[in-house]
Amino acid sequence: MSIVWIVTTGNSDVKLKDKTGWGDLRTKKQEQLHPCENEFSPSEEINSDQFTLPPRVMGIVYGDAIGTHGQYLKFPLLDRFYEELTTTPDRIIVLLTDQEDIFDASDRNDPDCPYWKDTCTLQPIFEHFFKQRFNIDIEPMFLQPKSGSKGLDDWDATLKLVQIELDKLGITHNDEVIVSHQAGTPAISSAVQFVSLVKFQGKVSFLLSNERSQEVNLIPYSSYFQSMEIEEAKKLLGNHNYVGVESVLGERLKADDRDVAKSILALLEVAKLWNLSKFDDDFKEKMKNLDIEDLKESATSRFNESWAWWIAYEEAYLALVRREQGNIVEAFFHSFRAFEGIFAEWGNKIFKEKITVQKDIPCLTKDVLEGDYQKYLAGSDLKCLREELSTKGILKLELMTLCKIFKKNRPDYKPKKCPDIITFWDDDREKCISARRNFVFHQVQGINEGQLLNFWQVDSTKEAKKQIKDWENKILNFLNFIADEREFKNWSEASLMARVHQELVKAIDDL
Numbered sequence: 001m002s003i004v005w006i007v008t009t010g011n012s013d014v015k016l017k018d019k020t021g022w023g024d025l026r027t028k029k030q031e032q033l034h035p036c037e038n039e040f041s042p043s044e045e046i047n048s049d050q051f052t053l054p055p056r057v058m059g060i061v062y063g064d065a066i067g068t069h070g071q072y073l074k075f076p077l078l079d080r081f082y083e084e085l086t087t088t089p090d091r092i093i094v095l096l097t098d099q100e101d102i103f104d105a106s107d108r109n110d111p112d113c114p115y116w117k118d119t120c121t122l123q124p125i126f127e128h129f130f131k132q133r134f135n136i137d138i139e140p141m142f143l144q145p146k147s148g149s150k151g152l153d154d155w156d157a158t159l160k161l162v163q164i165e166l167d168k169l170g171i172t173h174n175d176e177v178i179v180s181h182q183a184g185t186p187a188i189s190s191a192v193q194f195v196s197l198v199k200f201q202g203k204v205s206f207l208l209s210n211e212r213s214q215e216v217n218l219i220p221y222s223s224y225f226q227s228m229e230i231e232e233a234k235k236l237l238g239n240h241n242y243v244g245v246e247s248v249l250g251e252r253l254k255a256d257d258r259d260v261a262k263s264i265l266a267l268l269e270v271a272k273l274w275n276l277s278k279f280d281d282d283f284k285e286k287m288k289n290l291d292i293e294d295l296k297e298s299a300t301s302r303f304n305e306s307w308a309w310w311i312a313y314e315e316a317y318l319a320l321v322r323r324e325q326g327n328i329v330e331a332f333f334h335s336f337r338a339f340e341g342i343f344a345e346w347g348n349k350i351f352k353e354k355i356t357v358q359k360d361i362p363c364l365t366k367d368v369l370e371g372d373y374q375k376y377l378a379g380s381d382l383k384c385l386r387e388e389l390s391t392k393g394i395l396k397l398e399l400m401t402l403c404k405i406f407k408k409n410r411p412d413y414k415p416k417k418c419p420d421i422i423t424f425w426d427d428d429r430e431k432c433i434s435a436r437r438n439f440v441f442h443q444v445q446g447i448n449e450g451q452l453l454n455f456w457q458v459d460s461t462k463e464a465k466k467q468i469k470d471w472e473n474k475i476l477n478f479l480n481f482i483a484d485e486r487e488f489k490n491w492s493e494a495s496l497m498a499r500v501h502q503e504l505v506k507a508i509d510d511l
Contacts, residue, residue, distance in 0.1 A: 018084060059120070143162065177205070178204070181208075458474065
């Protein structure tokens with residue numbers, strides 16, 4: 001069994017402590033630095049007494065002068081790795097980059113060209129460093145994209161190169177592998193990370209430095225893989241992909257008997273139902289069984305109300321999330337559905353047992369014109385509805401009908417803070433949301449974000465972020481007014497799912 005250490009290299013692995021001799025050395029290497037020889041000089045780091053140069057330049061100038069100028073070089077990251085290692089590796093694989101074939105002379109006229117950031121010329125410097133520290137000859141591993149291929153900032157191309165080169169190393173299943181992959185382009189780092197996890201699995205550990213604290217830790221495969229899972233889960237959670245979070249963490253959580261793991265699983269069950277708009281008894285039961293007292297109390301209180309206004313807030317919050325995810329059609333659908341639902345629930349509340357369902361449509365029967373219920377259809381504004389009810393013996397409680405009844409029975413919308421709610425029953429069909437909704441729902445094409453905001457009559461002259469905020473506030477104000485003037489100030493208060501999401505974020509942070 002051998003201990004194999006694989007080390008990536010990059011811009012910051014070799015630095016200068018002193019510029020002594022720089023001018024003379026650069027003059028000797030003018031031909032190799034052409035045409036940018038006069039563009040390069042050591043740059044002093046901020047908050048540091050060290051100097052940096054592009055890696056290819058550093059290697060060209062100091063590579064064959066290591067014997068006379070080695071005392072001026074510093075290896076901040078590699079020295080920290082050296083101090084942390086308690087066992088001397090049997091093999092040290094140093095990954096070097098060389099993109100000479102894909103950048104021609106005209107490309108090299110630019111001192112910022114990736115060609116100058118290659119580390120291949122640092123080979124003699126790394127050989128000197130590791131020979132001094134470990135008395136081991138390094139094994140260079142070159143990443144050399146061919147002419148016409150993509151550079152080492154391309155993820156797919158770099159992954160293939162890394163796979164090919166690592167296969168050549170002859171590392172067996174008996175070997176212990178240590179990987180330090182922080183240096184190099186993000187594509188290189190990710191490729192080495194991914195290939196190592198897949199190829200070496202439980203035989204690999206990762207020697208990494210914390211950028212803030214400068215601490216170095218040797219992280220075993222299991223802990224490293226779990227950390228990756230958590231980071232992936234956080235990204236999925238940020239996009240409200242609760243099924244994805246469960247697929248990444250599910251098995252691990254089920255095997256974890258800690259309360260935090262059980263809490264995450266319970267919260268995910270609620271989140272998955274919410275994501276499907278399943279606000280049924282199963283959703284209620286799972287909410288009431290959460291081991292988060294204030295959230296459970298808030299949910300139970302809403303579920304015990306005399307009418308289910310809370311569902312509309314969840315539908316509307318789902319619309320907000322869908323817009324954030326870029327799914328504008330569903331954002332439109334759920335935002336409008338929230339109001340179809342809350343007006344229907346309001347109708348169920350005031351007419352109670354006088355509603356019958358015919359072909360899945362709630363209807364009022366003729367006897368609603370008698371007794372206490374007739375007051376809801378009183379007045380000249382609702383004469384046409386009474387006539388239809390008398391003539392046909394039934395009145396479908398569709399949205400436009402409910403809006404007319406709501407308008408008559410809630411005249412306080414005018415002096416209140418919600419005058420814009422007239423958009424649900426406006427006589428001008430160009431302004432009436434209920435009328436325009438049918439056109440949007442029945443057209444074949446999708447809609448974009450601008451059309452969504454225009455549908456809700458958001459001021460298009462404002463900047464984009466302000467328009468989104470206005471849309472969210474407008475929907476919240478509408479719902480607050482319809483739901484017996486609730487006073488939710490923001491969506492964190494209004495939606496149970498907003499709270500569930502916050503609890504998930506906290507719990508996954510605590511894993």
